[in-house]
Amino acid sequence: MDRMPAWADAVLVPLISLLLAAILSALVILAIGESPVEAFRLMVEGALMRSAGWGYTLYYATNFIFTGLAVAVAFHARLFNIGGEGQAMLGALGVALVCLYIPWPHWSLALLAASASAALFGALWALIPAYLQATRGSHIVITTIMFNFIAAALLNYLLVNVMKPAGMMEPATATFPQAVHLPTFQDMFSTAATPLFRGSPANVTFFVALLACLFVWALIWRTRLGYEIRAQGHSETAARYAGIRPVRIVVIAMLISGALAGLMGINSTMGEAERLILNSTEGAGFIGIAVALMGRNHPLGVLLAAILFGFLYQGGAELALWTNIPRELIVVIQALVILFTGALDNMVRMPLERAFLAARRRRTRRAEPAE
Amino acid sequence: MTDTAPAIELRGISKAFGPVQANKDISLAVQPGTIHGIIGENGAGKSTLMSILYGFYKADAGEVFIRGKKTEIPDSQAAIAAGIGMVFQHFKLVPNFTVLENVILGVEEGGLLKPSLAKARRALTDLAREYELNVDPDAVVETLSVGHQQRVEILKALYRQADILILDEPTGVLTPAEADHLFRILAGLKREGKTIVLITHKLREIMEITDTVSVMRQGEMTATVPTSETSPEHLAELMVGRKVLLRVDKTPARPAQTVLEIEKLRVTDQHGVERLKGIDLAVRAGEIVGIAGVAGNGQSELLEVLGGTREATGRVRINGEEMALTGRHADGRTRRGQGIAHVPEDRQRAGLVMPFAAWENAVFGYHRDPAYNRGVLMDNEAIRRDADNKIDRFDIRPANCRLSARSFSGGNQQKIVLAREIDRNPDLLLVGQPTRGVDIGAIEFIHQEIVRLRDAGKAILLVSVELDEIFSLADRIVVMFDGRVMGERDPAQTDERELGLLMAGIEGEPDKPEWQAIDEQWERVEAEEEAARHG
Amino acid sequence: MDFLTALQVLDSTVRLSTPLLLACLAGLFSERSGIFDIGLEGKMLAAAFFSAAVAFTSGSVWMGLLAGTAASIALSAIHGFASITFRGNQLISGVAINFLAAGTTVVVAQSWFAQGGRTPSLPPEGRFQTITLPFAEALRDVPIAGPIYHELISGHSILVYVGLLAVPLTWWVLFRTRFGLRLRAVGEAPEAVDTAGISVVGLRYAAVAIAGVLCGIAGAYLATGLQAGFVKDMTAGRGFIALAALIFSKWRPWHALGACLLFGFLQAIALRYQNIDLGAFTVPVQVMDAAPYILTVVILAGFVGRAIPPRAGGEPYVKER
């Protein structure tokens, strides 16, 4: 019945799209007078050929997994959560409160508590937009945009006026106590003989992110709640018919979404900076939108897209280190990747589909006379 | 007549949608000044063929001749220019536009709207007089009854001076009287020399009005015969490829205790329009109560209230127990707990989640049942086993529960819903339009299942716009009009004409021509609605 | 707030609202035709850069406007290509366009002017100067009306008046012309448009192109009207606020004017009254900074209610699945 085998749709289409994005990126690099070959070599070597490069790639990917999953879960309920940024900021705040003001005997306990707190804060920040959408019909896109700004203002206030240690220049909290230091990949995988992931920020949170992928997968495709979320997302009329209460689904889906975005805080704040800084989210909430859409809102897709973006971030850093290519070029490359794999995928898919259909026709025609 | 070229001649038309071959090498000639019927099962390719003629789809192969001249029809503009007008099965109207705006869309005079609107207003008055096609030119289309929406479609075609008019299943949404009225208009058009192609599932209509009839099956044109030389039974056989039972066999009902009692049920929609204006009704175990009425007269709202998707005031008791009509217990989940199963009118929007697989749809609404769950997780294995059972018992095709609901045909989609709801063995089954858009073969099966449930002592409330269906299933017929019960009839002691009038809100013999009386009723209702919206 | 202050705040409101308004109307055309557009921000940004760059190089602000508009239309074309021709996801396409503009403007600016992704400061002829309406000086001293005319109504750059005129024009085009009728139809029921023999694709491209023009003017206003040059990311999220205003206005031109003026007003107030001193306690600047956003949510939840987008919005028009 299908026009094209599933593998082609899942593998061939994105690969060709990526290739197109790469070719166009190469042209742009050429246009500004640099060597694309050299640039790609630097990116790949810096991001994928060294363990430390992987350490960075996966660190960024961890952030994007959380925000990507957050957007994806909301999308399943047909809610466009642009508020990942603000929710992540609040999540980071939650992490900081737990890490700073409670003495923890061991990082594992702290991680549990910080995760809970990050999720809680993120979820609470999503709650008001969710509730207003569900009961008043206030468009979630507007409210979540607004809540991003409000979160930034709140964090700015708290860091400058409340949480900053006296006399410190930076609007940041004190460094968290050593006890809540999360094991990095270096701590976990290095041996004296073979140092791995040296200095890179990837840490145990990556596994939390993988768990989150698993959790979202199970939630969406294995639980009643996920079933209801998807039903509501596909058709509110149908959901109502089945006795699914839209208000409940909207609120719960957004709470989960916000919680996932909030969890990003454990990676950036507890895992990397080890203190709460003003700019802890750095737009990862928005990257999450691209990641979720490119990953087709499936956890596995989100994971892959997040790693792709992690690679672009880390590869971009390498470019910035060793060439004079401006850092914004990486943004251009990201844009091309999003454009080709996300929005122009049909440009690749349509001709492929036709090719497969034609091939099948030929096969059946050749088979017919034999019958 | 023999030396004039056919008004339409199609040669070797083929069309594939991806892997589905909708039209295979079809040739057809339609003589000018005739009414040509086309029949065929669902999915036979009728709509596709006509849409190609109208430039909506592009044929993969084949040629079109209009009045003997080879004509390229790359888009609808070309079809309109060639004098072809089409009333689609699913209306192509802009719902929030007025009638006038819909009529001028695409044939405006110049860049500004004002002159076009004025011209169309005048033309509409003339057309209305000429063809007895009254609609308020300033009414917003979505507020019109379906019958009137269809008039707008016909007016659109006439305004474009079509002399070849294609109507795709126009009577599915009309009362018998309205259908008669339509046919009178078509006859008039024919007298003027216009050519008409009529697609319908109703053999009676074919026999009544067409000059020639073509039969399609699985994308091919299997026969074209003069109507006078054929019979309904013969046509049915040509369509399905086997003999079909056109009537349901059923024994007299043996009603027992009252299952459902409705008192003074009222519903007001979000625009402030009262949709149910005090309904009293009872359904007993072991009987089928059929609600007849033109779409949009409150039947949908009645089903929605009972199914738990709409709030209401009044009293409803199920098995003697009071039913919550507002608040969080007025929902589908509670209703299911009370033994109510519901086959909704719109299977694609309500009854199924189209992107879900069949197995997921097979428990939709019952997905919280412990049988389908293990702890927090759903027991997908059990659900799939259950779905396979249902597919087996209801002969759902293709027999693959992993396909999405979307990839089943309309009839099979309906069977999925029915299987799910009937399988629960409910005390009360609510059924809306069970065979809408379903072909003859499947209708037979669906009707048998409903009767079987009745015979098992269950109460059944059936809503249908098909009078044939009401007649063949219902033990009691209740007619609804404008949110009220117009009356109750015994199917053995009434006829289509009487019901048709009741469905238009007319009791007893009207003092003017039927269609005129009906029109006045509709206009009154639409005006009231408009007032309520703005009041 | 005394009269003069009120005037000044309103004056500021007009300036802050204009780019929002132009972008919002751009979104209105696009979304009325059924194409969602979250790339307003990117289009404005690209227009801001190219208008400033060309105004600088050519010394003509009008050339700048033209170039900015062309850049914005080019991005619109990409959006159209992705979401109309290739039926891609309109949200992704919009996100991509925002990224593309953010990156490209700086990369191009850097290799063109080598001033770190900035254009040089524009000379006067490279900027839209404020214009004084007739009699503004003469009427200046008339009580109440005089200052209103002189301060508030007169003395903006021409693009402000273009923006304000765009509102009735948009209304007129949408509701009084053939094009508008078809445009509204294609956002509600593309199949009706198609069967009426009108090209759905053509209409949608036209709408997207108009959106490009309006975003172009918005961007040019930022860089050559309000400012004298381009600074990276200078749109600073205005495209998203415009999007919010569009939803707020429920896709209606006059309401869009109201929504944008409201957003502009809230910002102007927040800028003007940053340090409100309540005696013992000074309201922190962050509270005032967040106030426009908080108020927006309050107004939205309290008064605006459900916004129903054009029915066919966001979905590509697919005849044959």
Add this chain to the structure above:
Amino acid sequence: EPALIYDLGGKFDKSFNEAAFNGAQRWAEETGGEFRDIELQSEAQREQALRRFAEAGLNPVVTTGFSMATPIANVAPDYPDTKFVTIDGYVDPEEHPNVLSILFSEHEGSFLVGMLAAMASETGTVGFVGGMDIPLIRKFACGYAQGVKAVDADAEIIANMTGTTPAAWNDPVKGSELAKAQISQGADVIFAAAGGTGIGVLQTAADEGIYSIGVDSNQNYLHPGSVLSSMLKRVDVAVYDAMSAGADLETGVQVLGLAEEGVGYALDEHNAELISDEMQAQVEEAKSRIIDGEITVTDYTAEDSCPALTF
């Protein structure tokens, strides 16, 4: 070969980072040497850039921005042979012997331009536009306010911040509106310490015919005749010196104030006509008194409060 790491604002922010770049350029031109540099894009890159440059044998590694202090403290022990320089950040010299912390007394420089502002103002109201409400910006504002009050105890100071998101540093439109709002409240001199946003402030001041004061680099040339002066923060000199010293760089903590010519106010052909001899004399006098310790300018970040301004 030395390395230079710019803060997130980017190499060409027309003020702070750009000054660092200029210093490095000058060094490169004068010595014919080469240096590597990187514009950071994210927080995590701070440590990364430090490590990568140190591993590549670049020495010294000069960084700008207070946010580099913590990363340097984390990284420095791993590369004892590399000298790290943090401009604006403070790293404990006891613990990290291979780090040089360079701190500027921005409050002193701001004090001087505050005096200029008060003297140039005819309305007795002056303005300040900051990028974001962070301690560093408060330090600027506080020094400025003290300078203003030193000249005119009754002067009014309107201090505004642009926003709370990173966009606040790149929103010239908002800068313009803030300037206009301040002008309408009577301000006729405005000091902008707001990165790209400041461009808008200076532009509007020029358009509206009032004075503005630039920051970090000498911005007088942007609008000759309108930019009253610029509060100089000689990051360029600091970078130049550090690069010149090379691997032999002396570590520890350097505080560059007026005495060290690390901060000051700009006087050049673009604003010569705006600064009368009398004004210059007064400022120079205050300068020497500050250097002598006769006047103490409160450093907001030391006290977390300001005698002349409330936040």
